[in-house]
Amino acid sequence: MRSDRVEQLLAFYRGMLRIRLFEEKILDVMLPGRMFRGSSHLSIGQEAVAVGVVSALGPQDYLITSHRGHGHCLARGMDMEGAFAEIMGRSTGVCAGKGGSMHLSARDLGILGENPVVGSSAPMAAGAALALRMQGSHGVVACFFGEGAINTGAFHEAVNLAALWSLPVVFVCENNRYAISVPVDVASARAKAIHERALGYGIEGHRIDGMNVLDVYDISMAAIEKARREGRPSFLVFDTYRFVGHHTADSEHYRPKDEVLQEFRAHDPIHFVERSVADDCIVDMTELVRIRDEVRAEVDAAFARALGAPWPSPEDALGGAYVETSASFTCTGLPG
């Protein structure tokens, strides 16, 4: 392996660990400690897609993601403390406590936001790409969603328009094989070849191992450049798996425990890097241990700071429904 490729691999390793340890904090500490509300959708097992695709984006590019978007946001550089604080509902959260785990957002990083309404991000991505093109930018929009989203009308309407109008969008489908409890082959016609849906729209569709971060990166680079240079959208389907429940309150009785264990043993994307590095004696294992220790320290520190952050006051709820330019729209004439 060339030395620049090794550097890259180690950077990806760090990036994936940041997501893994961030989300393990949610699962192992915040969940039993009741430190967040509702439920949180973790991407444990899917980190290679987040890091591989997002690393291929440039500074002028944008991303929009789903309810399972912590990884994409962190890979794009979202402040970890701000993300923790948001999930805890603190006023210092990236959305000031208004959004929570399913609505992380960071405009300055080109993160349009997490959109948990399945399918709805696809037309928004196409619209954002149209805006970029009309404004003369060379930016590209990456749109992340699960394989469940490809059966919404919104997805098909968006892909058709992106193809028709030559919009710079990369549609990134993370096929983790389940939409909550429903397996991909129960929900999708030709489940083994969903990437071929692209053919109907005359755009490229690829199916790639989403557990190999280098492969993810390479195909994403190609797709993003194609979108940037030629205005051709693509549809990338990454085979992946979530090692945890749909969300933190999922009983998971729709899939055998063995399956999860086997997938974890055979395909953990983080272990994949460790193995490939160790097998080829590319870097000293102590280097990996050092990275892990650094990431752990980073996550612990961000978590501790977020935990000390203030709560919003109840009345903070009332601001922000409208841009405060003209009239005050809080005047519906009513308290409620």
Add this chain to the structure above:
Amino acid sequence: MSDPQAMRNITYAQAIRTALREEMKRDERVVLWGEDIGVYGGVYGATTGLQREFGTERVRDTPISEMAIVGMGVGAALLGLRPVVEIMYEDFLAHAADGVVNQAAKWGYMSGGQYRVPLVVRSPGGGGSGYAAQHSQNLEAWFAHIPGLIVVATCMPRDARGLLKAAIRDDNPVVFLEHKGHYTYKGDVPRDEEVLPLGKADIKRPGRDVTIVAWSKALVAALSAADELASEGIDAEVIDPRTLLPLDMDTILASVGRTRHLVVVSESHAYCGVSAEISAQVCERAFGELKRPPKRVGSHFVPLPYSEPMESYVIPDAARVAEAVRGLLA
């Protein structure tokens, strides 16, 4: 002989499941589909075990395709099935709105009465669970604005069972709104079959001093406010309309005629809400009975925020209801 008074203390989710099960046994045209309703039993457990009992033909897991879930429900209803479809969150009725609003509500009328649409669309709404702005809305007013629909919004186990059965038997399309914060709420439900009438309000607590109309989970806030007020010597009557379209104004007007004061409470926004309709009708039809203008209590007019202190501030609680009543009677 079974005792007609005999009750079972069951959850709201069990009550819904009971209604579905009874109606599926009674009428083989009743079929269910929706996301995660089969193997998983619904994300709130309302359909647990039904696929095992009735098979995958009658209880179907669908893809995430809200437009098709409802649209197919309309098509199947036109040809004689009686589909009960589930939209996992009321918010996503926005995706399925065409089927409900443009198709189900109008097909019977537009065809000059040739067709009917015996479809039930079940969907949980409501906040209080920390699911933020896109998983918490109460959209009953959207649907209550559409002629041709029946709109039910109820949160008590007995009402849910009896009204869901009526909804399934009715030949009109019914939007059946549930509250996600109530699936584990327990209440007494008759062991024997009970079908409750659509379009009929229920007086949950009789009282003399003020009429509080409240539905869905806001009813619970209204009832505890009534308890609180009782200790201050204020005797509140609490009415649950249960069906919001058609609305049982007779029961409400009769109550206002006795108490001469009206407070309408909903978790949805008061602005352009069903509470606006109720208070307008009372003003139009019983202005002379009122000692004071009616008052409305609803969620503050913002999308629902995630963080706990903000969320609980936005949604009306018993204290806010009691405060409104005190203000009215002061």
